[in-house]
Amino acid sequence: MNEEKKPIQMHPEPQFAPPSVEEIQGRIARVQTRMEKEKIDCYVTFSPDNIFYLTNFANLIHERPFILVVPKSGVPRFLVPKLEVPHAKNRVIGDIEIVSYFEFPAPAGETWIDNLHPLLSDGTRFGVESVCPLQIYEAIPKERVQTDIIDDLRMIKSEYEVGRIAYACALATEAHNRILAQARPGLTLSEISSEINKMMMGQILSDYPSTNILATRLIVLFQPGSVSDDPHNYTNVNMAMEVGGPHVSIISAVINGSGAEVERTFFLGHVPEKAKRPFEVMLEARRVAFELAVPGNLMSEVDRRTKEVFRKSGYEEFILHRTGHGIGVTGHEAPFLAEGYERMIEPGMFFSIEPGVYLPGVGGFRHSDTVMITDNGNIMLTDGPIQIEELTFPTTV
Amino acid sequence: MNEEKKPIQMHPEPQFAPPSVEEIQGRIARVQTRMEKEKIDCYVTFSPDNIFYLTNFANLIHERPFILVVPKSGVPRFLVPKLEVPHAKNRVIGDIEIVSYFEFPAPAGETWIDNLHPLLSDGTRFGVESVCPLQIYEAIPKERVQTDIIDDLRMIKSEYEVGRIAYACALATEAHNRILAQARPGLTLSEISSEINKMMMGQILSDYPSTNILATRLIVLFQPGSVSDDPHNYTNVNMAMEVGGPHVSIISAVINGSGAEVERTFFLGHVPEKAKRPFEVMLEARRVAFELAVPGNLMSEVDRRTKEVFRKSGYEEFILHRTGHGIGVTGHEAPFLAEGYERMIEPGMFFSIEPGVYLPGVGGFRHSDTVMITDNGNIMLTDGPIQIEELTFPTTV
Numbered sequence: 001m002n003e004e005k006k007p008i009q010m011h012p013e014p015q016f017a018p019p020s021v022e023e024i025q026g027r028i029a030r031v032q033t034r035m036e037k038e039k040i041d042c043y044v045t046f047s048p049d050n051i052f053y054l055t056n057f058a059n060l061i062h063e064r065p066f067i068l069v070v071p072k073s074g075v076p077r078f079l080v081p082k083l084e085v086p087h088a089k090n091r092v093i094g095d096i097e098i099v100s101y102f103e104f105p106a107p108a109g110e111t112w113i114d115n116l117h118p119l120l121s122d123g124t125r126f127g128v129e130s131v132c133p134l135q136i137y138e139a140i141p142k143e144r145v146q147t148d149i150i151d152d153l154r155m156i157k158s159e160y161e162v163g164r165i166a167y168a169c170a171l172a173t174e175a176h177n178r179i180l181a182q183a184r185p186g187l188t189l190s191e192i193s194s195e196i197n198k199m200m201m202g203q204i205l206s207d208y209p210s211t212n213i214l215a216t217r218l219i220v221l222f223q224p225g226s227v228s229d230d231p232h233n234y235t236n237v238n239m240a241m242e243v244g245g246p247h248v249s250i251i252s253a254v255i256n257g258s259g260a261e262v263e264r265t266f267f268l269g270h271v272p273e274k275a276k277r278p279f280e281v282m283l284e285a286r287r288v289a290f291e292l293a294v295p296g297n298l299m300s301e302v303d304r305r306t307k308e309v310f311r312k313s314g315y316e317e318f319i320l321h322r323t324g325h326g327i328g329v330t331g332h333e334a335p336f337l338a339e340g341y342e343r344m345i346e347p348g349m350f351f352s353i354e355p356g357v358y359l360p361g362v363g364g365f366r367h368s369d370t371v372m373i374t375d376n377g378n379i380m381l382t383d384g385p386i387q388i389e390e391l392t393f394p395t396t397v
Numbered sequence: 398m399n400e401e402k403k404p405i406q407m408h409p410e411p412q413f414a415p416p417s418v419e420e421i422q423g424r425i426a427r428v429q430t431r432m433e434k435e436k437i438d439c440y441v442t443f444s445p446d447n448i449f450y451l452t453n454f455a456n457l458i459h460e461r462p463f464i465l466v467v468p469k470s471g472v473p474r475f476l477v478p479k480l481e482v483p484h485a486k487n488r489v490i491g492d493i494e495i496v497s498y499f500e501f502p503a504p505a506g507e508t509w510i511d512n513l514h515p516l517l518s519d520g521t522r523f524g525v526e527s528v529c530p531l532q533i534y535e536a537i538p539k540e541r542v543q544t545d546i547i548d549d550l551r552m553i554k555s556e557y558e559v560g561r562i563a564y565a566c567a568l569a570t571e572a573h574n575r576i577l578a579q580a581r582p583g584l585t586l587s588e589i590s591s592e593i594n595k596m597m598m599g600q601i602l603s604d605y606p607s608t609n610i611l612a613t614r615l616i617v618l619f620q621p622g623s624v625s626d627d628p629h630n631y632t633n634v635n636m637a638m639e640v641g642g643p644h645v646s647i648i649s650a651v652i653n654g655s656g657a658e659v660e661r662t663f664f665l666g667h668v669p670e671k672a673k674r675p676f677e678v679m680l681e682a683r684r685v686a687f688e689l690a691v692p693g694n695l696m697s698e699v700d701r702r703t704k705e706v707f708r709k710s711g712y713e714e715f716i717l718h719r720t721g722h723g724i725g726v727t728g729h730e731a732p733f734l735a736e737g738y739e740r741m742i743e744p745g746m747f748f749s750i751e752p753g754v755y756l757p758g759v760g761g762f763r764h765s766d767t768v769m770i771t772d773n774g775n776i777m778l779t780d781g782p783i784q785i786e787e788l789t790f791p792t793t794v
Contacts, residue, residue, distance in 0.1 A: 107737035135527035230483040340504035
C-alpha cells in the first residue's frame with residue numbers, strides 16, 4: 001500500500017531532534033503522489049495530528065481554525081490566525097507558505113473562510129478527511145472526496161520516525177519500571193501520577209529544551225484490583241494500591257510528537273487464586289498476538305485469532321476491546337488490530353499489542369507493549385517483566 | 398434569544414457539586430423547545446463540551462465516537478463504546494439511555510454506524526453541529542440541517558452554572574495572586590507553572606474528590622517582556638522573569654467543567670519608559686470594554702469601539718485579537734466580543750474582557766478578567782491589581 005517509502009529493518013537508534021527539511025519534504029511528496037493516484041487536485045487537512053506530521057507545527061483544536069492545503073504539486077499553504085503567525089514560523093520546517101486571517105469571528109471579507117477560498121482556487125476535485133468538521137467541509141467547493149491520505153501514509157514509519165518512537169519508548173519504559181519499583185499497598189494514583197509525570201517531563205526538557213509541549217501528553221495511571229475489571233475507571237484519583245490484585249499499570253505517552261505505550265498486570269504480596277487462570281490465558285493470547293503480528297497477515301485475523309484464546313477459555317463475554325492500535329505522532333491511531341479492519345500488516349508499522357480480559361469481581365488482565373513490525377517479524381520497543389512471578393511484588397518496598 | 402431561561406442577578410455563591418437531575422432536565426427541555434422551533438426531529442451532538450453540558454459525562458475525542466442523540470421529545474440516547482459503559486453510567490445524570498457498540502473498528506453489522514442508525518429512526522429532519530466530523534455527518538440520513546442549538550443555549554447561564562463558574566474564578570484568582578506574589582527576576586515558567594498547577598489541583602481535589610479530571614484543564618503561564626509582544630510564544634519552558642517588563646501572567650482554567658480566566662500585565666523593579674503609554678492605552682480600552690459590555694449592546698460594537706481606543710492612539714497595527722470570548726463549561730467558547738459577530742449581549746452571559754496590544758520590541762499589554770453580564774451591567778468574578786503602580790513589584794521578594 002505504501003510502496004513509495006522503504007521501511008527500516010534494524011534496531012533503531014533513539015533520537016528526539018525535530019525532523020529535517022528532507023524528512024518533511026518526503027512526507028509531502030508522498031501525499032502528492034497519492035493525490036495523483038486518486039486524481040485529487042487539492043487536499044485539505046484540518047486534523048492537528050496530520051498538520052503536525054506535514055509541518056512540525058502542533059496546535060490544540062479551538063474555535064480559531066488552522067487549515068493546511070496541499071496542492072497536487074508545489075508548496076502547501078497553511079492558514080492560521082494572525083495571532084499564531086510567529087508561533088507557526090517558529091515551528092514549521094521546510095517550504096510551507098503561511099497565510100493568515102485576522103481573527104475568529106471576523107467581519108465579512110476578513111473571515112477564515114474568505115482567506116481559505118483563494119487557497120483552493122487551483123482545483124476542482126478536493127480531498128477531505130473523515131474527521132473534517134462540517135463548517136470546513138461546507139467551505140470547500142465541489143467536487144469533494146472523503147479520503148484519509150495522510151492518516152494512511154502515517155501508518156508506515158521512516159527510519160527517522162522509528163528513532164523518535166524508540167526514544168519515547170525508552171523513556172516510557174523507564175517511567176513504567178519506576179511505577180513497578182515503588183508499588184506498595186496504600187500508594188495513591190495522585191501520588192504516583194504526579195511523581196512520574198514530573199520525572200518524565202524533567203527528563204524530556206533536559207534532553208530537548210525546545211520540546212513541543214503542545215505535542216506532549218503524558219498519561220500515568222494504575223488501577224487497583226478492586227476496579228481493574230472496568231478498564232476506563234479513573235473517577236477517583238485518590239484510589240490506592242491494595243494487597244493482592246490484579247493491578248494494571250499504564251504509561252501512555254506522546255513525547256514531543258512521538259507515541260509510546262507500556263502496561264502491566266501486577267500483584268502485591270500474593271496472587272489471588274481466582275486471578276491465576278485469567279492471567280495465564282491473557283499471556284497465551286498475548287503470545288498468539290505477537291506470533292501473528294507479522295507482515296502479510298490481516299489485522300482482523302490477528303484480532304480474531306487472539307480473541308479465540310479468550311473465547312476457548314470461556315471468557316468471550318469478558319472481552320472489552322480489540323488487540324491493539326497504531327502508534328505514531330500520537331499514542332492511539334490507525335491502523336487497528338481489530339476484527340472488521342481488513343488491512344494487511346506491513347513492515348514499518350507500529351502497534352500496541354494488548355489483548356485484555358476483564359472479569360467482574362476478579363479484575364482486569366492486560367499487558368501492553370509498543371511493537372515495531374519488521375521485514376521478518378516484530379520487535380518490542382518497550383520492555384518490562386512478563387511472567388506472573390516477576391510481577392508479584394512484596395508488600396513492603 | 399434564550400427566552401426560555403431566566404438569568405440570575407445577584408452576586409453568586411461559589412459551588413462545585415455536579416448538577417442536579419432538574420438542572421440537566423432543564424437543559425434538555427430547552428434544547429427540545431428550540432428543536433421544535435427549528436422543526437428538527439432529532440439533534441445529533443458529537444462535541445464533547447455539548448455532551449458534557451447535557452449529560453455531565455466528559456470524554457476526550459479519540460477514534461471511538463461518543464454520540465448523543467436528542468429526540469424532539471423523550472429521553473436522549475447516548476452511543477458509547479462498550480468499554481466506556483460503566484464510566485458513562487458513573488457520570489451521567491438524569492434520564493439518558495446508554496447504548497453501546499463493541500469497538501472501533503468492528504465487523505460489519507456491529508460498528509458504531511450500525512448502532513447509530515436505530516437511534517435515528519424517529520426522524521426525517523436532523524440537526525447537526527458545525528463541528529460535526531464528516532464521517533458522522535455522512536452516517537446521518539437526509540434532511541440534515543447545520544445548527545448549533547446547544548452552543549447557543551450554553552451562552553446564557555443558570556444560577557447553578559453561575560455558582561460553578563464563581564468557584565472556578567475564586568480559585569483562578571487565588572492561583573493568579575500567588576504568581577504575582579512570587580514574581581521575581583529569574584523565576585522560570587516551568588517552576589511557577591509546576592508549583593501553581595500542583596496548588597490548584599490539590600485544592601480542587603480536596604474541595605471535591607470526585608472532580609472530573611477529563612473536564613479539568615489548568616493553564617498556568619507567564620511571558621517575560623522580551624517575548625510578550627508575541628502572545629502565543631511559549632516555545633521555551635525555561636524562560637524566566639526579567640527586570641522590567643511588561644510581563645503577562647495567565648491563568649486559564651477549566652475546573653471540573655467550569656471555565657475561568659485571569660491575566661495581568663506586570664513589571665519587576667521599574668516600568669520601562671516605552672511601556673508607560675501602551676499600558677495606559679490598554680487600561681483605557683479595558684475601561685471602554687467594561688462600560689460597553691452590558692445588555693442590549695451588539696458584541697461587534699463592543700469590540701469595534703474598544704479597538705477604536707487603540708486605533709486612535711496609533712496602535713492599530715499592534716492589535717492581534719478580539720476583545721473577549723465566552724466562558725462556560727470551557728474556558729474559551731461562543732459568544733465572542735468580536736467585530737463581525739452581530740449578536741446582542743444578554744444578562745446571564747459570561748465573557749473574558751481582555752483587550753490587548755502588542756508592540757514589537759516593547760512588549761504585550763493585556764489584562765483579562767472573567768465577567769458576568771447582569772440585568773444592569775456586569776460583575777467581575779475574577780480579581781487582581783489593575784493600575785501600573787500596583788503591578789510594579791520589587792525585584793526581591
